[in-house]
Amino acid sequence: MKKTLILIVCVVVLSSLNWAGKPGVFEKNWAQWRGPLSTGVSPQGNPPLEWSESKNVRWKIALPGKGHATPIIWGDQVFIATAVETAKVGKPQEKDEGEQRSHRWMSPTKTDKIQKYILLSIDRKTGKILWQKILKEEWPREGRSHGLGSWASNSPVTDGKHVYAYFGSRGLYCLDMKGNLKWKRDFGQMNKRMTFGEGSSPVLYGDRIIVQWDHEGPSFLYILDKKTGKDIQKIERDEPTSWSTPLVVEYKGKPQVITGATKFVRSYDLNTGKLLWKVTGLTPNVIPQPMEAHGLVYLASGFRGNAMFVIRLSAAKGDITGTEAIAWKLDKNTPYTPSMVVYDNILYMLKSNKGILSCYDAKTGKEHYSAQRFEGMSEVYASPVAAKGRVYFTGHKGTMYVIEHSVKFKVLAKNQLDDTFNASPAIVGSEMFLRGYKNLYCIAKK
Numbered sequence: 226m227k228k229t230l231i232l233i234v235c236v237v238v239l240s241s242l243n244w245a246g247k248p249g250v251f252e253k254n255w256a257q258w259r260g261p262l263s264t265g266v267s268p269q270g271n272p273p274l275e276w277s278e279s280k281n282v283r284w285k286i287a288l289p290g291k292g293h294a295t296p297i298i299w300g301d302q303v304f305i306a307t308a309v310e311t312a313k314v315g316k317p318q319e320k321d322e323g324e325q326r327s328h329r330w331m332s333p334t335k336t337d338k339i340q341k342y343i344l345l346s347i348d349r350k351t352g353k354i355l356w357q358k359i360l361k362e363e364w365p366r367e368g369r370s371h372g373l374g375s376w377a378s379n380s381p382v383t384d385g386k387h388v389y390a391y392f393g394s395r396g397l398y399c400l401d402m403k404g405n406l407k408w409k410r411d412f413g414q415m416n417k418r419m420t421f422g423e424g425s426s427p428v429l430y431g432d433r434i435i436v437q438w439d440h441e442g443p444s445f446l447y448i449l450d451k452k453t454g455k456d457i458q459k460i461e462r463d464e465p466t467s468w469s470t471p472l473v474v475e476y477k478g479k480p481q482v483i484t485g486a487t488k489f490v491r492s493y494d495l496n497t498g499k500l501l502w503k504v505t506g507l508t509p510n511v512i513p514q515p516m517e518a519h520g521l522v523y524l525a526s527g528f529r530g531n532a533m534f535v536i537r538l539s540a541a542k543g544d545i546t547g548t549e550a551i552a553w554k555l556d557k558n559t560p561y562t563p564s565m566v567v568y569d570n571i572l573y574m575l576k577s578n579k580g581i582l583s584c585y586d587a588k589t590g591k592e593h594y595s596a597q598r599f600e601g602m603s604e605v606y607a608s609p610v611a612a613k614g615r616v617y618f619t620g621h622k623g624t625m626y627v628i629e630h631s632v633k634f635k636v637l638a639k640n641q642l643d644d645t646f647n648a649s650p651a652i653v654g655s656e657m658f659l660r661g662y663k664n665l666y667c668i669a670k671k
Contacts, residue, residue, distance in 0.1 A: 315364020
């Protein structure tokens with residue numbers, strides 16, 4: 226037990242060193258979509274329990290355009306990716322015109338307008354926009370999922386020296402903290418299933434940036450040099466569309482990249498690109514990001530079925546489908562869009578895209594409770610977050626719940642804001658940042 230604990234502590238410390246150069250710096254920020262531990266937990270966070278339009282809103286600003294990318298915070302800067310519609314009508318390339326005429330007007334998720342793809346830097350203390358950089362102006366050939374998605378759903382990532390804004394088919398952009406463009410990378414056009422839009426976010430590890438490029442065409446895992454954007458590895462993947470963000474974990478001192486997808490969950494050696502292990506069993510349309518805690522990897526999906534399984538890294542080698550490497554699994558209550566939360570020894574997950582919560586022992590799979598309803602919160606697309614013994618849930622229509630971090634279901638607060646929300650929250654210190662369709666909120670005690 227003591228050796229296992231030491232190993233887990235070493236993994237966390239090494240990850241902090243590889244990320245920012247100083248232990249603890251990464252934990253004080255929210256530098257990527259699922260926070261410093263990729264579990265939705267802010268180890269040093271302590272945001273308010275209650276808020277409303279008239280209570281505990283330090284500032285609120287109207288955002289240009291639309292986007293569901295999570296706010297990314299480093300120091301006194303908040304970074305927001307957005308897509309702003311222009312009045313200009315886009316012109317599809319000649320070879321695509323027939324395809325676009327065939328279904329562009331049948332789908333409400335399409336647009337014929339050129340979008341401006343923008344990264345904003347906002348002062349964390351005041352909400353003032355410090356700078357905004359138009360990275361591309363282009364007509365998006367792809368659609369948006371059921372009209373609920375956006376053309377800026379991929380969250381940025383930062384190491385405190387540079388910020389990397391990713392817009393999928395519009396490319397990846399490296400900027401310094403003052404908004405100066407350092408390099409850009411074009412991966413081409415994705416062909417997503419049913420024009421459901423894009424959403425996977427990039428991941429940083431040491432001097433590398435990882436992009437999972439799964440679609441209805443040649444799919445790849447890109448491992449890039451973060452200083453130049455050039456390929457270190459370009460790994461071919463036999464996978465259809467997924468929206469999952471990859472996860473980098475260290476095991477026995479070696480980093481591996483874990484990718485959630487429909488055919489197989491795969492883990493690759495970050496340094497060589499070699500396939501380390503794989504497992505099948507998730508449903509189609511994989512969205513939730515893999516998570517790691519306690520030497521276990523947590524995987525889930527919930528489209529046209531329910532699948533959730535937990536992998537022992539110590540036993541993961543080769544094809545582990547149906548082997549003892551699977552610590553435990555479920556076939557109910559799994560999420561479709563929201564990712565799960567692992568907080569200490571408890572796993573929380575929502576059912577499908579609904580406000581129905583289940584809670585399990587993270588190591589054994591023992592059910593603490595299941596199918597607990599959040600009244601008045603029917604749709605949920607944002608992933609939950611946690612801090613200071615509390616777990617926070619953000620409903621699509623602005624209803625938000627806070628529960629006690631416990632094996633018993635206990636609601637601590639029900640809050641409401643006058644906006645709609647699909648973006649996942651971010652927690653830094655005593656503040657929580659909520660990105661709505663119209664506004665960005667800084668929730669904090671005044």
